[in-house]
């Protein structure tokens with residue numbers, strides 16, 4: 373898998389895995405047996421402390437790299453000899469219920485365990501590579517509370533619109549963005565605010581990432597023949613008030629979700645689309661008719677995740693020529709100060725502290741609905757959204773840059789959204 377350096381800068385940072393590195397320095401047990409279990413437990417504890425989303429054990433030509441993914445970026449924390457790496461791989465395979473023998477094909481496994489006060493769910497994938505088996509472990513900390521809507525970084529006016537949505541009890545709300553943009557987190561936050569309502573809430577997910585109290589959740593299982601459309605139809609027979617569909621990714625589930633939303637049910641879902649108005653094209657691509665989309669669609673939200681600057685060490689400076697030129701090209705006035713990451717002990721030298729969302733929320737009005745019925749293209753829909761005063765992803769990014777919450781470099785690394793800033797000039 374080729375990863376560009378820009379998307380995946382490699383940082384070797386000893387502060388990220390102090391327990392694991394200390395274990396690497398301890399002597400083997402009497403008899404020469406390495407302390408594999410203790411090493412793995414130390415690595416898990418390090419991962420929990422830094423809220424890492426994944427552990428990677430990747431054999432290379434020379435050695436095996438141990439890496440943690442934090443805030444979307446992979447950090448190298450250690451390199452060990454192949455034999456030690458293979459022992460760690462074996463540990464995670466056994467823990468996750470994967471056959472301990474050498475694999476011919478990638479395998480998946482699960483495990484649940486408590487580490488350093490966290491209740492972890494592990495989703496393990498093992499794949500044979502030319503240099504040996506590599507392991508990717510996705511860590512879900514189910515003891516962490518679901519984030520409230522006001523913790524995600526959504527502008528206050530948009531939060532109010534989202535909070536008003538459940539009262540309508542009808543229509544489709546979609547969250548758009550690429551993979552890893554935090555769409556599922558937003559859906560769970562939206563569900564969380566519904567939990568207090570006296571209503572019936574059902575979800576169809578692949579997989580269920582969080583168990584939510586008082587909500588009926590069903591997991592799609594293609595191996596056992598339970599697909600999205602079938603699961604949605606089954607849940608609709610439960611007579612719910614709210615339905616969450618993890619993702620609209622095929623014409624059949626698009627059809628059932630949209631029909632449900634048009635016939636008096638509130639439906640939440642996610643779509644793979646660049647921006648809020650892009651939801652319309654994405655639904656058309658799933659074979660839906662303009663009148664079906666116009667009838668059902670209520671709100672489209674788009675989002676990205678960017679790293680939040682560490683407040684302990686961030687530093688500010690007046691924009692330089694390159695930065696000034698960037699703002700000019702985007703048709704915006706640069707702020708007097710821009711903030712930059714530095715790195716300190718509090719952030720393990722990364723300069724960042726967790727991530728925050730960039731959001732845009734398009735609440736369709738009658739004009740927008742008519743445009744969809746008339747088959748209007750993305751550009752026409754975008755103009756309508758601007759006319760309605762939608763705060764765009766680029767607007768939201770600039771507000772957060774100006775406030776010193778994020779750095780301009782994070783926004784520039786996103787690429788796509790700077791265009792919408794430039795496009796808005798006319």
Ligand SMILES: [Zn+2]
Nearest residue numbers: 682685716719
């Ligand atoms: Zn810091």
